[in-house]
Amino acid sequence: MKLSDIGEFGLIERIRPVLSEDLPPYMLGIGDDCAVIQRKGSRSMLVTTDLLIEGVHFLADRISAYELGYKSLAVNFSDIAAMGGEPESAFLSIGLPEDTGIDWLDDFFLGIKDLSGSYNTMVAGGDTTQSREGIIINFTVIGSADPGRIKYRSTALPGDLICVTGNLGDSGGGLIILLGGMDENSDPNLKTLVRAHHLPRPHLEEGRLLAAEDGVHAMLDLSDGVDSDIRRVMENSGVGAEIEIEKLPVSPELRNACSRYGWNHYELAAAGGEDYCLMCTVEADSYRTIAGEFRKRFNRELHSIGHITNTGRLQYMEKKRSIDIGKRGWDHFRK
Amino acid sequence: MKLSDIGEFGLIERIRPVLSEDLPPYMLGIGDDCAVIQRKGSRSMLVTTDLLIEGVHFLADRISAYELGYKSLAVNFSDIAAMGGEPESAFLSIGLPEDTGIDWLDDFFLGIKDLSGSYNTMVAGGDTTQSREGIIINFTVIGSADPGRIKYRSTALPGDLICVTGNLGDSGGGLIILLGGMDENSDPNLKTLVRAHHLPRPHLEEGRLLAAEDGVHAMLDLSDGVDSDIRRVMENSGVGAEIEIEKLPVSPELRNACSRYGWNHYELAAAGGEDYCLMCTVEADSYRTIAGEFRKRFNRELHSIGHITNTGRLQYMEKKRSIDIGKRGWDHFRK
Incomplete structure (x- = not known):
């Protein structure tokens, strides 16, 4: 049997019992955005790590060194935000x-520094080595959180509203542009989408505001897309979900690009991936208050896109009728 | 200018000012075996990370999955030990x-678990992804140490004896066997050397005993070989060193293999690399006491192989006369 037969999730399920069976109760293991290590009398430690491989996670000739440095760190900050x-x-x-240019390296580290500096975080160590082929980047980020305020994937409850903290699908649109070899300079809409793909802003402030609310039950970051990531909440919380596709928030730029190039904006918003905003589930009675605080602080909406059910299934709705959206989110090992 | 022009150390020197200029005083940055993060009222946090790439750091057809899992973690434990x-x-x-076999994966994780279990350490998280080609492994290990007892590379003093906690060159001999396609099963000496290369034991207990001694000034692990690693102590401490090559401890197995296959055991002991025992510098007056405690605890010698000088240069001695050993230790980017 090969890895391709069991998939990435299958691999994680296979590793979990081997490595986590002895995890002490103060440590929460594999399966959430970060590992959580509780420490006596102080804030809990969060740890997350992400491996990015040229040709798998990025195309070195389509992303600038600055953007690659920035994004490699941003995706880890997004896990901390979650x-x-x-x-x-x-x-x-x-x-x-070994033929990597020094100018490229300087720009790469500048992208890292600009992001880490914005969030008062230090790059405090690492390892450099030669690769045989292509660029390989692994960031591990250590953070902290108030132990009573950490939000997990496993705590969604039936009746909760499913909310997202930003527009969906821009990054997925950007990826289509990059993979298709389209010239993003030909259309300002395309430029916005490519930028969303290359320079995702980690929703750290949003995460902290939401984490402080008891009415927010579950939270995670949208790395693979709503379609894939809501299934993680469902599996971890033992619940179902209903998503109303008209409610998926879509930027004017994505809407314009979709009409011009014939893309389906519902599909991109649900399954494009790499949005790196947050998805959370909110107690229905608290939604108005929390969305109000969110609006006051960030001057935009906390978009409600559906609700948690007790069916165990994922159902998409359009105009109150159930529909089949087709495409699933990414799973790196499945075709 | 390319990376190959400045080398790995050149790259680190180039990164350091960009990333570390704002490091607060409670954080020690790039350049030692681990980053050290001081925490109020508790033990300091140590963090180390190591990236291993198939074809650069290991040959997947010459190392078993179990050994690869074990070694990938062991090299990080060695940094914590240092x-x-x-x-x-x-x-x-x-x-x-994606064609990685499930049996291979099970063995790989067993190698990790056997080592982590021996040292009561938990694999608490990670990231799995597809690679385009070859296996890529990155471990980040978090540890802790008594803040008053941490040993650095920068604290060697002229007159200190240079000591090592184990035999040198076995692993380098093992690498010759693997690269040369020799059959290690033909000779039990070869088997021992390959085993030293594939299953290095991190010297964690040795590191803790030595760290508790005020007479131990500087310490690091021998990852690239005495020749290369003593230069790190020299640069960081602003000192020189004299190594007496007859004093480099060599196992009987390496000695036998060297006579049989015509290898130079001095060169392997000084520059073979990947020994993963510890090197430390010890105040001359304290050496006898510390070596006695070491012997009592571990039933073997703390080998003194030379001493720290104030010349700023590295000098090899044989029968009290200076010699030129030739080969330098590894530098991943230089040829």
């Missing part, structure tokens, strides 16, 4: 072909 | 070709 935490230190392992 | 700390949690990022 637990309601703050990043504190970052550790970079990088494998580079 | 600071006198204890490992607490580990985070694994792994990139795998």
Whole structure:
């Protein structure tokens, strides 16, 4: 049997019992955005790590060195945001072909520094090595959170509203542009989408505001898309979900690009991936208050896109009627 | 200018000012075996990370899955040992070709679990992804140490004896066997050397004993070989060193293999690399006491192989006369 037969989720399910069976109760293991390590008398420690491989996660000739540095760190900050935490230190392992240009490296580290500096986080160590082929980047980020305020994937309840903190699908649209070799400079809408793909803003402030609310039950970041990520909430919380596709928030730029190039904006919003905003489930009675605080603080909506059910299934609705959206979110090992 | 022009150390020197200029005083940055993060009222946090790439750091057809899992974690434990700390949690990022066998994976995780279990450390999280080609492994290990007892590379003093906690060159001999396609089953000496290369034991207990001694000034682990690693102590401490090559401890197995296959055991002991025992510098007046405690606890010698000088240069001696050993230790980016 091969890895391709069991898929990435199958692999994680296979690793979990081997590595986590002895995890002490103060440590929460594999399966959420971050590992959580409780510490006596202080804030809990959050740890997350992400491996990015050229040709798998990015195309070196379509992303600038600055953007690649920025994004490699941003996706880890997004995991910290998903637990309601703050990043504190970052550790970079990088494998580079020996013909990597020094100018490229300087820009790469500038992208990292601009993001880490914005959030008062230090790159405090790492490892550099030669690669045989292509660029390999692994960031590990350590953060902290108030132990009573950490939000998990496993705590959604039937009746909760499903909410997202930003527009969906821009990054997925950007990826289509990059993979299709389209010229994003030909159309300002396309430029916005590519930018969303290359320079995702981690929703750290949003995560902290939401984590402080008792009415927010579950939270995670949207790395693979609503379609894939809501299934993680469903599996971890033992619930179902109903998504109203007209409610998926879509930027004017994506809407314009979709009409011009014939893309389906529902599909991109639900399954495009790499949005790196947050998805949370909110007690229905608290939604108005929390959305009001969110609006006051960020001057935009906390979009409600559906609700948690007790069916165990994922159902998409359009104009109150159930529909089949087709495409599933990414699973790196399945075709 | 390319990376190959400045080398790995050049790259680190180039990164350091960009990323570390704002490091607060409670954080020690790039350049030692681990990053050290001081925490109020508790033990300091140690963090280390290592990226291993198939074809650069290991040959997948010459190392078993079990050994690869074990060694990937062991090299990080060795960094924790070098600071006198204890490992607490580990985070694994792994990139795998999609045709990776499930049996291989099970063995890989067993190798990890056997080592982590021996040191009461938990693999508490990670990231799994597909690679385009070859296996990519990154471990980040978090540990802790008594803040008053941490040993650095920068604290060697002229007159200190240079000591090592184990035999040198076995692993380098093992690498010759693997690269040369020799059959290690043909000779029990070869088997021992390959085993030293594939299953290095991190010297965690040795590190803790030495860290507790005020007479131990500087410490690091021998990852690239005495020749390369003593230069790190020299640069960081602003000192020189004299190594007496007859004093480099060599196992009977390496000695036998060297006579049989015509290898130079001095060169392997000084520059073979990947020994993963510890090197420390010890105040001359304290050496006898510390070596006695070491012998009592571990039933073997703390080998003195030379001393720290104030010349700023590295000098090899044989029968009290200076010699030129030739080969330098590894530098991943230089040829």
